Amino acid sequence: MIATIACxxxxxxxxxxxxxxxxxxxxxxxxxxxxxxxxxxxxxxxxVIDHSGADVWVTxxxxxxxxxxxxxxxxxxxxTLSVPGVASASKFITQFANWKRPDGGQESIQxxxxxxxxxxxxxxxxVVGSTDLLDLRDGIIPDQLYVDKLGVPRQGEVxxxxxxxxxxxxxxxxxxxxxxxPFVFASLDTAxxxxxxKPGEFTYIxxxxxxxxxxxxxxxxxxxxxxxxxxxxxPEFSWKTQQYWxxxxxxxxxxxxxxFLGMVVGTVIVAQTLYATTLDHIxxxxxxxxxxxxxxxxxxxxxxxxxxxxxxxxxxxxxxxxMVSRFSDFSATAIVIPPLLAGGMFFLTLFMCIGSALISIxxxxxxxxxxxxxxx
Amino acid sequence: xxxxxxxxxxxxxxAYGPEGNQEYALRNATLNVVQGEVLMLMGPSGSGKTxxxxxxxxxxxxxxxxxxVAGRDISGLSQQALSKxxxxxxxxxxxxxxxxxxxxxxxxxxxxxxxRGYSRSQARETAMAxxxxxxxxxxxxxxxxxxxxxxxxxxxxxxxxxxxxxxxxADEPTAALDSVNGQQVMDLMHSLAKRGDRAxxxxxxDPRTVDFxxxxxxxxxxxxYPQPHNGAKAPxxxx
Numbered sequence: 001m002i003a004t005i006a007c008x009x010x011x012x013x014x015x016x017x018x019x020x021x022x023x024x025x026x027x028x029x030x031x032x033x034x035x036x037x038x039x040x041x042x043x044x045x046x047x048v049i050d051h052s053g054a055d056v057w058v059t060x061x062x063x064x065x066x067x068x069x070x071x072x073x074x075x076x077x078x079x080t081l082s083v084p085g086v087a088s089a090s091k092f093i094t095q096f097a098n099w100k101r102p103d104g105g106q107e108s109i110q111x112x113x114x115x116x117x118x119x120x121x122x123x124x125x126x127v128v129g130s131t132d133l134l135d136l137r138d139g140i141i142p143d144q145l146y147v148d149k150l151g152v153p154r155q156g157e158v159x160x161x162x163x164x165x166x167x168x169x170x171x172x173x174x175x176x177x178x179x180x181x182p183f184v185f186a187s188l189d190t191a192x193x194x195x196x197x198k199p200g201e202f203t204y205i206x207x208x209x210x211x212x213x214x215x216x217x218x219x220x221x222x223x224x225x226x227x228x229x230x231x232x233x234x235p236e237f238s239w240k241t242q243q244y245w246x247x248x249x250x251x252x253x254x255x256x257x258x259x260f261l262g263m264v265v266g267t268v269i270v271a272q273t274l275y276a277t278t279l280d281h282i283x284x285x286x287x288x289x290x291x292x293x294x295x296x297x298x299x300x301x302x303x304x305x306x307x308x309x310x311x312x313x314x315x316x317x318x319x320x321x322x323m324v325s326r327f328s329d330f331s332a333t334a335i336v337i338p339p340l341l342a343g344g345m346f347f348l349t350l351f352m353c354i355g356s357a358l359i360s361i362x363x364x365x366x367x368x369x370x371x372x373x374x375x376x
Numbered sequence: 377x378x379x380x381x382x383x384x385x386x387x388x389x390x391a392y393g394p395e396g397n398q399e400y401a402l403r404n405a406t407l408n409v410v411q412g413e414v415l416m417l418m419g420p421s422g423s424g425k426t427x428x429x430x431x432x433x434x435x436x437x438x439x440x441x442x443x444x445v446a447g448r449d450i451s452g453l454s455q456q457a458l459s460k461x462x463x464x465x466x467x468x469x470x471x472x473x474x475x476x477x478x479x480x481x482x483x484x485x486x487x488x489x490x491x492r493g494y495s496r497s498q499a500r501e502t503a504m505a506x507x508x509x510x511x512x513x514x515x516x517x518x519x520x521x522x523x524x525x526x527x528x529x530x531x532x533x534x535x536x537x538x539x540x541x542x543x544x545x546a547d548e549p550t551a552a553l554d555s556v557n558g559q560q561v562m563d564l565m566h567s568l569a570k571r572g573d574r575a576x577x578x579x580x581x582d583p584r585t586v587d588f589x590x591x592x593x594x595x596x597x598x599x600x601y602p603q604p605h606n607g608a609k610a611p612x613x614x615x
Contacts, residue, residue, distance in 0.1 A: 001483070001490035001499070008478035287474040290435055292463025293491050294456065369435050372474055373426045373547055 002297065006304035009281055016280075017309075020273040024313025024349060025320065027266020032321035032345050033335055034259035038252060040334030045178040045245045046238035048112060052121045054090070054206035055215040057237040058222060059230045065244040066237070067110065067179060069094055069203035072229065079226040080205050085213035086222075090118035091188055091202040095195040096181055100160035101151030108181040109142075109150070111161065113191020113202075120206040123185040128155050129170020134187040139169035145332050146182040147171070161194040176334055178245055205229075263352060270313075271356035274306060278360035282367065289369035298364050306357035307350060314349040318342055381447070382543050382575035383409040383432050388441035390427050390598075401427040402598045405441070411542060414569050414576045414588055419595035425579040426547060428595060432577060433466055433545045434458045446542050463491055467536030469565075471548035473528045475520040481507065481531055482516040488538040503538060510534045510564060526557030533564060537572070544569065546578045550585055562588040 010017055043050075049057065049066055058080055060070035081089045093113030100106055114121035116131050123131065123141050133139050140161070147153050157168045166186070177183050192199050209218040215233040222231040232240065246252030278285070285298050321337060328335040388405040391398035401424045409415050409432075417425050430436035431443060434450055435458075442451045446465045450458065467488075468474075476484050485503035486496075494502060507513045510530040520528055529549060536544050546565065550558035562578075566588045569576040578585065586592060592603040 001487055001496070004483060005476070005479065005487070008476075008483075012478040281478075283474060284476050287468075287470075287476075288487070288491075289459070290433070290462065290468055291488060291491060292459045292461075292466070294459055297491065370430055372435075372468070372470055373430060 002300045002304055006301050006308055009277060009301070010305055010308055013277070013280065016273060016277055020270060020277070020309050021313050021316065023266055023269025023273060024309060024353065025317040026269070027262050027352065028314055028317025028345060028349055029320050029324070030262030030266070031259045031348065032318065032337060032341065033324060034255050034262060035341055036321065036325055036335035036337045037333070038246070038255045038259070039336040039338070039341065040328070041178055041251070041255070042242050042246055043336060044176045044334055046241045047175065048094075048121070048183065049234060049238045049241060051124045052092075052206055052234060053208075054120045054234055055209040056207040056219050056222060057232050057234060058089075058205035058207060058226065059232070059237075060203070061228055061230055063230060064248075065241040066094065067096075067241070071197060071201040071203060072205065074200045074202075076226060076229055077202070077205055080207060080222060080229075083218075083221050083225045085210050085218045087208045087210045087213075088118060088120075089208070090115045090120045090206045092121045092204040092206050093188060093191045093195060093197060093202050095191070095197060095203070097162045097184075097195055099150060099184070100163070102157055102159060103151050105151060107150060109161065109184045110177060110179065110181045111140075111191050111195050112183050112185045113188045113195070114185070114206075115188050118206075120208065121204075123172045123175060123183075125172045125174045127171055127173040131170070131185075133169035134185070134190065136167070136169060138164075138166045138190055138193075139186065140166045140190065141170045141172060141185040142168060143175045143182060144171045144173050145176060145330075149332075150182065150184075162196065164194040166190065166194055174329075176332055182332075263348070267352045267356055270306075270309065270353055271359050274302075274309070274353075274356050275360050275363070277305065278302065278363055282363075283371065285364050286367055286369050286371040289367060290372045295365060299361050302357045302360050302364065303354060306353040310350045310353035313353070314346050317349070318345060321345075379410040380412075381408050382411045382445070383407075383577070384444040385432070386442045388428075388431060388438045388443060390424075390431060390436065391439045400598050402431070402438070405598075405600050407593065407600060407602075409543070409575045409577055411575050412570060412573045413590040414566055414578065416586060416589040416592045417577060417579045417595055418581055418586075418592055420581065423595045424598040425581075425595050427598075428600075429545055429547055429577065429579050432543075433468065434461050463539075465542050467539070467541040467544045469529070469532050469536045469544065469546035469549045471551045473520070473532045473552075475528060475531060475535070477520055480517050480519055481512060481523075484520065484531060485534050485538050488535050492539045494539075503534075506534045506538050507531075509537070509568070524557070525553050526560060529553060529557070529561045530564065533561070533568070537568060540572065542574055544574055544576045546576065546580075548580055548582070549578060550580065550582045555584055558582065558584055 060072055095111050097109055097111045099109040116134050152168045159166055219231045219233050325335040325337045385405050385407045390402040391400045393399050419425050431438050482503050486499040489499035510533055562585045594601040
């Protein structure tokens, strides 16, 4: 009967139910989208590192993140190659550059130069063309998500990067940039030609470990044998870059604060509407108390109401969030909702609604059954 | 045959307000209510009828005196224990019915049984039987809002009877009803009291109902004045 009473109390006043559910849905969508954005940004920030296929990244000393790098001397490449446990090493460039669209407009891009033959640091998710075409002297590969921004709708378009000619030889799908400058992949030679680096300069050395050598051991060996460089395993450099953008710059904190505010606002709305529903039914609760219902019976009704609201609100909220996430696949901003987030949101919603019901429980706890007698 | 006492009040007083400036709603009330009788508490507004009913129903604690319900002294019991006494022994009927508007007629009765630990199927069966007793079996699926005042009060009676309590306390059960419905409700309460050997206490100032009383107690300024016999007019008292 507790579930029946809870259901009927909720569905009796449909307008109030809509207000309650709106509050929960608003909260679920806001929190899920904000956390999804946080995860999306975090994945985006380090996507080139995570997809590089390298075991260790060698950087100039003091580099804090992938995007803002300092040049390394060519001698460091050979020093690294000579470290025991290195199977192969590859020079890698990332540099911001000016992109002149075919229609004359200007954009900022991040040129990524790699050695296609070494199989490290290249693009993934090719949908048009092939990385083999990067062997052409001026070949570049941007991402389809940025075709409007870069003004290159099709393969074969000719553009200028830092006033040097380049030609689109293919497209990837889904390589996003956390900064406003899209990644444009090129061979090391092309990257040297169009970037501001001197010939022979590069920003990273990507290293593959010999079979049986762990990335950590290789990292330590490089640190010990190569002077004036930093070395990180791929997960370490990925985390270092994520940490820099999400926490050192405050970008991540802003997103998390918005998610927290979503939870607070949702909780307040739900608490208010559940409390109003409790007040609406206060004479019935007093009647139950007069009839001899233990407090636990009435609390169970309130908790069932809150839980039912949570389930309904979560259902609608997560469906909307997943829809928004699907739409984000076609945009430069990724909203990632992994099963853990979706599942975690259910328990957070339940916690939020049950927490909101505590105010109503407090009201009922102090309710005097004498109220049932008219005129008291 | 020995009469079984359902409710026993000894020197019950109830005072409101701060100490030293207290106002007494009830003074030294002593009264026994036996099973199978319909007792009417009559008196003007503010005389203490509802206070007395609330104390008999273990909802309000007296300031002094002792109270026994179904042979158990309830003085000094905790709220939790009092709730259990109410649940096990007392059914209530209210002037404003106090039905659960979101539940249908059957569910309104089932709640009282659910509280007493009946399973859902037992509660459904017993509730239907009780609704048949009060002539509402054909209304089981409807919501109380669609019913007349008389039907609502019969539903309230059914809910009070569910679980077979030994005591039924009714607060102005006919106040919101016309004379025909009022008579029907009192008739129903009277017959159910007799059939189930229950003690029925009715607070009323509706003179149309006195014919259904086995005993009348008048209350004025918090003091009880037992009447000599059914239907007798209350004696004149000094003001």
